[in-house]
Amino acid sequence: MLQGKPLADTMRPDTLQDYFGQSRAVGQDTLLRSLLETNEIPSLILWGPPGCGKTTLAHIIANNSKKHSIRFVTLSATNAKTNDVRDVIKQAQNEKSFFKRKTILFIDEIHRFNKSQQDTFLPHVECGTITLIGATTENPSFQVNAALLSRCRVIVLEKLPAEAMVTILMRAINSLGIHVLDSSRPTDPLSHSSNSSSEPAMFIEDKAVDTLAYLSDGDARAGLNGLQLAVLARLSSRKMFCKKSGQSYSPSRVLITENDVKEGLQRSHILYDRAGEEHYNCISALHKSMRGSDQNASLYWLARMLEGGEDPLYVARRLVRFASEDIGLADPSALTQAVAAYQGCHFIGMPECEVLLAQCVVYFARAPKSIEVYSAYNNVKACLRNHQGPLPPVPLHLRNAPTRLMKDLGYGKGYKYNPMYSEPVDQEYLPEELRGVDFFKQRRC
Numbered sequence: 068m069l070q071g072k073p074l075a076d077t078m079r080p081d082t083l084q085d086y087f088g089q090s091r092a093v094g095q096d097t098l099l100r101s102l103l104e105t106n107e108i109p110s111l112i113l114w115g116p117p118g119c120g121k122t123t124l125a126h127i128i129a130n131n132s133k134k135h136s137i138r139f140v141t142l143s144a145t146n147a148k149t150n151d152v153r154d155v156i157k158q159a160q161n162e163k164s165f166f167k168r169k170t171i172l173f174i175d176e177i178h179r180f181n182k183s184q185q186d187t188f189l190p191h192v193e194c195g196t197i198t199l200i201g202a203t204t205e206n207p208s209f210q211v212n213a214a215l216l217s218r219c220r221v222i223v224l225e226k227l228p229a230e231a232m233v234t235i236l237m238r239a240i241n242s243l244g245i246h247v248l249d250s251s252r253p254t255d256p257l258s259h260s261s262n263s264s265s266e267p268a269m270f271i272e273d274k275a276v277d278t279l280a281y282l283s284d285g286d287a288r289a290g291l292n293g294l295q296l297a298v299l300a301r302l303s304s305r306k307m308f309c310k311k312s313g314q315s316y317s318p319s320r321v322l323i324t325e326n327d328v329k330e331g332l333q334r335s336h337i338l339y340d341r342a343g344e345e346h347y348n349c350i351s352a353l354h355k356s357m358r359g360s361d362q363n364a365s366l367y368w369l370a371r372m373l374e375g376g377e378d379p380l381y382v383a384r385r386l387v388r389f390a391s392e393d394i395g396l397a398d399p400s401a402l403t404q405a406v407a408a409y410q411g412c413h414f415i416g417m418p419e420c421e422v423l424l425a426q427c428v429v430y431f432a433r434a435p436k437s438i439e440v441y442s443a444y445n446n447v448k449a450c451l452r453n454h455q456g457p458l459p460p461v462p463l464h465l466r467n468a469p470t471r472l473m474k475d476l477g478y479g480k481g482y483k484y485n486p487m488y489s490e491p492v493d494q495e496y497l498p499e500e501l502r503g504v505d506f507f508k509q510r511r512c
């Protein structure tokens with residue numbers, strides 16, 4: 068069972084009874100659950116992080132619909148072409164008109180279809196030829212056509228909580244016939260009753276199950292893969308033992324420890340999705356923590372990104388922006404710090420540059436803040452955007468006059484060259500119609 072398919076696929080539940088967590092989306096009293104139970108499936112967008120059960124929920128719906136002779140067709144937007152979608156729609160039209168059979172079309176990773184590909188389903192979802200179920204890890208407000216989105220119910224699935232992860236792992240552990248060792252009652256697994264079959268008896272420490280549940284960070288696929296790798300690693304080291312020792316027998320018991328499961332998990336891939344929603348969530352959390360002068364939270368979000376494989380230069384670029392947007396003239400050297408951190412990261416790369424970013428992030432969290440320049444500049448932009456008619460000309464006295472003609476036209480006339488005056492100079496620098504405007508005090512002009 069462990070050598071062939073991934074354990075996560077083998078363990079994919081067929082019914083809602085084995086679908087754990089996600090109580091907000093499909094719990095006992097939810098609308099979606101009653102619709103699923105009565106088999107009235109609306110078009111859905113299932114949005115959630117990797118491994119939280121989007122495809123599994125679609126699989127459960129498929130299982131259920133087949134019982135009610137509804138067709139269920141699956142496409143993956145990673146490899147399907149627009150023509151594949153057209154073929155499915157054509158077939159669905161035929162099934163509907165000749166056999167009165169409904170079709171549910173499941174599109175995995177729907178965000179990978181571009182807007183015009185998504186447009187292909189729109190009329191067919193609208194007239195009920197197909198019921199669309201799309202799965203996405205990306206925020207559908209940005210990745211799914213607004214028109215299509217308005218015809219679908221968005222179901223938000225969450226990272227699976229640790230308790231649900233334990234239940235999912237235990238279901239797999241039981242199905243593999245692995246025994247869980249209770250750490251509160253220490254027993255030597257080798258003292259368990261001997262196993263007459265050639266297969267070894269397998270044990271797993273209970274804390275290994277908990278660790279797996281926590282480290283897989285709500286991603287059931289990662290948790291089940293981690294378990295599978297840990298078991299396979301233990302089984303192969305058992306074989307190695309026989310080979311090396313030249314013994315014809317091999318240990319009849321195998322113990323999977325906490326360390327084995329830690330090795331089975333590739334933590335960085337689990338915690339952070341560089342291209343996805345989590346990338347934006349974490350950078351936003353970092354920015355807000357620094358703005359809120361919370362140095363602990365700032366360091367935490369920084370580490371979440373870097374440990375997860377984020378590009379340090381991306382973080383450094385965001386820090387350059389922060390230096391001006393949020394600290395500004397309250398501490399102008401913040402900009403120098405950020406640019407230096409950027410260059411430092413460029414020179415030495417990860418992992419050495421992590422401390423440069425950490426230093427800069429803590430400096431920023433502790434720094435005084437001022438959005439004076441940032442908001443004044445926004446006021447100027449708003450002023451330009453809201454201006455009716457042609458923009459006012461540059462006052463003549465402020466213009467340079469490199470030629471005779473320009474001089475004759477009055478360019479530069481009356482300009483007072485400030486260094487020539489010992490007193491403050493009374494001179495206008497804004498266009499006439501903006502005289503007296505103070506972008507630092509008002510929001511709009």
Ligand SMILES: Nc1ncnc2c1ncn2[C@@H]1O[C@H](COP(=O)(O)OP(=O)(O)OP(=O)(O)O)[C@@H](O)[C@H]1O
Binds near residue numbers: 078116119122204
């Ligand atoms: N809520 C759940 N209850 C039980 N098992 C689950 C649940 N969610 C996921 N699993 C298990 O994890 C595996 C992976 O889940 P699934 O393929 O549904 O994730 P997904 O959200 O579609 O992820 P991705 O976006 O990466 O495709 C499933 O095959 C199943 O074994």
